[in-house]
Amino acid sequence: MPAQIVANAPRDLRFFDTASSIEVDHMDIELDEQAVNEVAEIFKTPLTGSFNWDYRLQEDRIQKLYELGKELNWNASTDLDWSKPIGEAPTEIRIIQSGFSEYQPFLDLSEERQLEFIRHSEAWTDSQFLHGEQGALLVASQLVSCAPTYNAKLYAASQTFDEARHVETFNRYLQQKKKLMYPIDGALKNIIDKILTDERWDLKFIGMQVVIEGLALAAFTTMKELVNPEGFKHDMLHLIIRDEARHVAFGIHYLAEYVQTLSQEEKEDRAEFAYQACVVSRERLVPTDVFREFGFDVEEARQVFLDGGAAAHFRKLLFSRVIPNLRRIGLLTDRIRPKFEALGILEYENMPDDGEIDWAELSKPLY
Template identity: 35%
Template sequence: MTATVSTIDTQLHGQIRWDYREEKTRVYSLYELAKSKVWKTSEAPWEALVDHSLPPSRHQFEPLAGFAPFDALPSSRRIDCSWYRHGLEISDILHGEQGALLVSSQLVSCMPDIEAKLFASSQVSDEARHVEFFSRYLLEVVGDVHPPSDAVAALIKAMVNDPRWDYKFIACQILIESLALARLQDIRRATLVPVLAHAIDFISADEARHVKFGTEILRRHLASLNASELQTRSDFVVDHLLGLADAMNIYTRIANEFDWDVRALRFHLRQNRIRQPQPRHDLFRQLMLNMNSVGLLTPQTERRLSGLA
């Protein structure tokens, strides 16, 4: 049986600021924007009926289409498989959102000035809303929440347990938020579920605001580091990205569930990526843009990422 609880043990090195007379910067503007953009999950169109006799995504976005064992399934079983794939995908997004919730709550203490603490507190509220939405969506619409893949669980534990605020910040604001932005837009284009489409529009706006906050804070901090320190942090991002490769490719779990040959399915998916390279390109492009904006895209790292894309 999969464990439903994991323990964390971390030591935070934060700051308490007693001087509130600070010059207002772009970070404060982002905080003001965050306050004006609060939305409620309860106002999403939950009443819109979801027909489970139809797949959750448009057929042209189904990556399993063209794989002989999938195509050979009866129509109802193919739809079940699509919903199972969708549930795995959204479950990992949910777990990532909880990781961002935990880390952003820690960052309130770690941030160097008051306005950064204020924005970090608004991000805690945003991430809580995302966890609320995706957990309700999985339980009420999809039917179940799946455990996190090993790589997703490992990244979340590493973020939460790391005592270094900038590593937490890089993992949360650059790695997870960048991947989430790209993946959510991919799902938004494909989904046939009204409540999911509605929420993704709001969640994506929240995530974009978090990335802008991360860019503002990290650009100043990383500029103070030497080349070796910068490369270490850059490698941290890419190493975890490589670890997430299996998590982003949830199809091994699908193959095991449907008793398919894993190697044959992986070959099909590689061919599918060759035929439709845009989603993967968008994923890495978003990450590379955000890494470049804060100074983490070193020549060495750019070569590593270009090989992956």
């Protein structure tokens, strides 16, 4: 079926309330012919790729990560039990996480509506993960071409398949379990566009492997701790976290060596890019589409969400891995530090980074 080409990402909220979308416990995804509507948005990229003609095997950490990637492959259709209930966190925790436990317009909703709001907020977050995973899939496939070394190309290929699984899993989770899907947030779309269309491969690494994946890894880890360990979501996050931990380790190791070879000016350029990616990422954590859906005053709700106690703390905590990782790579330059300070996230500077690879942890069997 020919795709419908659109100029911008659709803005509509989608509901999946029939059994037609994806068949449970079946390898094949069966879709109602009428419901399939390929919507494509074109991007153009000045990708500079390279062959690599030196096939000598280099026994390094990148190669080891590639081996692990192959070994720890999993299958979303058969390694996850889709018949299990989601196993959400307890309601009180979900309310606190929504950021509105003390917001009057939220408290004025009936109990049923409050729960509906929370379901939407969570679906919004998971939808951003889905769209982010698609971005990661596209970027990882670009890295196969533009990463300069042999090992990195093979590694990027294995990551590409990991990201395909993540897209598949989040998509099915949203359609089958949450039964609704939010469109991509504008700020997230901007940053992915920037990463996809920049021709410098190292910027793609910084934006995707360090900032976006670093934030996702922190968010997945926190979510996994809050949900019911017996439920589906726990299992799903467990498998995805295993993959993302390798991706972040790869990004840091590859970049740390490379950044040392750059001039100071080039470093500052990369540091500024990483900073901008953090600013945008901070913004994108606000589910304004959900506020709109529930008739809240969007600007007021946004402020409450940004200033709110537990939710604001949680959002800040997401940077507790990204900042030390940027330091490790050499991108927390003296010129950029005050900017991170103003953002209120420089305090994580001296937290442990992901540069020391815990091989025992990364090599554990999946279950």
